[in-house]
């Protein structure tokens with residue numbers, strides 16, 4: 001596996017690979033890699049000639065600076081995991097390579113309601129930072145296929161919308177959420193959970209599953225209130241539990257109102273903010 005820190009060197013290598021007719025699958029990450037991240041690498045390896053992974057803890061998508069400070073950074077462990085997973089190239093740039101001083105690369109697209117709801121309410125500016133870094137990384141890597149996890153459902157609807165608005169030829173591949181045996185969605189942030197909160201956190205997935213059965217017969221308001229109550233009772237502090245249309249991300253009041261319903265949740269487990277989601281009806285496109 002080749003490891004690059006400089007844009008020019010990565011691009012020189014990628015240009016050669018493209019000229020040789022190789023297809024490139026790309027998975028952007030923030031590191032502290034787990035099995036969920038590696039599933040993106042495996043999918044890229046299965047479908048493309050080359051798997052390229054970036055590890056970059058993007059400062060512009062953190063609205064909370066202490067969250068940025070505390071974000072786990074494990075470059076040596078990550079490199080070993082990627083090597084094992086068959087990754088072909090790892091890009092680990094310093095901030096100045098991604099954001100050259102003096103250039104304002106901020107993505108100013110209008111995502112309509114997509115970046116206003118849920119995470120958009122609680123993490124102002126997060127999606128502008130996320131879209132900016134994904135666009136910048138795509139401009140650098142120019143992959144054929146982009147691999148992202150369903151775990152960050154709102155993120156991928158915004159990336160899909162961005163690719164459409166930019167007329168991008170990149171094909172977005174959505175990989176299912178990888179979970180711990182007790183249902184907790186794998187996340188780099190899980191490393192920061194206290195033992196007590198780690199024990200409580202599976203309630204998030206249990207609540208999503210319960211919502212799936214309940215929503216068929218009850219209005220959203222009731223299902224939502226029960227879900228929030230269940231999360232509180234387990235010692236978590238939920239920020240939202242929303243039942244939304246999987247495309248528009250607008251709230252769905254009743255089961256019959258949409259063919260594609262996703263439940264999305266964010267909750268604090270002690271000092272760690274966790275998100276998760278579950279498709280209740282229909283299929284992720």
Ligand code: AMP
Pocket residue numbers: 028029030031035036037039040147148149150151152175176177178179185186187188
């Ligand atoms: P992150 O490092 O958290 O920015 O995530 C990098 C990519 O990995 C994103 O596309 C995430 O959606 C994806 N990802 C994170 N956790 C999981 C998981 N548990 N299962 C599948 N994909 C994941």
